[in-house]
Amino acid sequence: RSSAAMVETPAGCVFEDIQHEDIQVEAAVGRGTFGVVFKAVWKGKDVAIKTIESDNERNAFLVELRQLSRVNHPNIVKLYGSCDNPVCLVMEYAECGSLYNRKSCFV
Template sequence: RLSATMVETLAGCMFEDIQYADIQVEAAVGRGTFGVVFKAVWKGKDVAIKTIESDNERNAFLVELRQLSRVNHSNIVKLYGFCDNPVCLVMEYAECGSLYNRKSYCV
C-alpha cells in the first residue's frame, strides 16, 4: 500500500485511483524500471500494469507516476492511474513493446 506521505507527495498530479479488482490481468510481457509489466484489460481497453516488487522500488514508482501524470502527448504512453493494493501503475498498452528493445519503428 502507499503510505500517507507518498500520497501527499503526489498532490496535484492528474490520474485515477483504480481498484485492482476492476483489472483483468492477462500475461506478463516484460520488466520495467521496477517490477514486472503485465498486459491486462481495464474498462474494456488493453492496458499495461507495472508492478513494484520491493519497498526499495517505491521511489522509482513515485518518480514515474509523477512524470507520467504531468504529460499528455500522443508519443508518450498515457497514464490512466494507479492501484495502491497491490501498488502498480495502469498505463496505455504499447502493442509494439518497449522502444529500448526496438531497432525500427512499429507501423
C-alpha cells in the first residue's frame, strides 16, 4: 500500500505518489525528525528527500506527511509527494538549511 494511501489528504491538496527511480539523489544534507535528509533532483528542480530509517519512525513520518499535505503557504516548505519504496517524503529544498540551524541569524 502506498504511503499516500495511508493517510487521508484533504480535498484540493496537490500530492503525488512519486516513483523513487524518477529522483536523482545527490548528497546527504542533514538529519530530520525521523531520518536522513538528502538533496536530490526531481522533475528538473532541487528537492529534499526525507527518509525513515526504521519502522519505529513510521508514525512520525505519517504525522509529517499528514500535516504538510494540509498546508500551502510560501513560508512553509512545500510537500510534493512521497515514495513507497523506499519510504520517503519529497519536499521543496530550502537552500539555506533548516530554520532551526539559522535561528542565530534572526536574533
